[in-house]
Amino acid sequence: MYCPKCRGEYRDDAVFCPDCEVDLVPEIPPEIPEEYVDEPWVELHSFSGTLYAQMAIEMLNREGVPAFSKSLFAGSSLGVFGGADLVGDSTAVWVLEPDLERAQVIIEAMISESADELDDDDRE
């Protein structure tokens, strides 16, 4: 188990980092690749729940768009985006500014697809 904040490693049965007072996670979040640290990150979209945020990131990565979620940033040792900014279960997905428009198109397609699956009500 790992602490998402200080990135410390704990025993498998540990659940809590006493230093950071945060819950441990089974996998350590990826760090921002060094070549992207100084890049202009912008918030793309806020998802309710980490599942959708994770899906969005995977989809963006498949399209060659680097993306990270804000909760991962908050756990980063880099301190660039220090301070958790989570409202309830919402997780913000961030992309590089030059990729923003492309990322929006990808994300909107994903959101409308999942909305179709959840209910057939056509709101457009």
Ligand SMILES: [Zn+2]
């Ligand atoms: Zn910790």
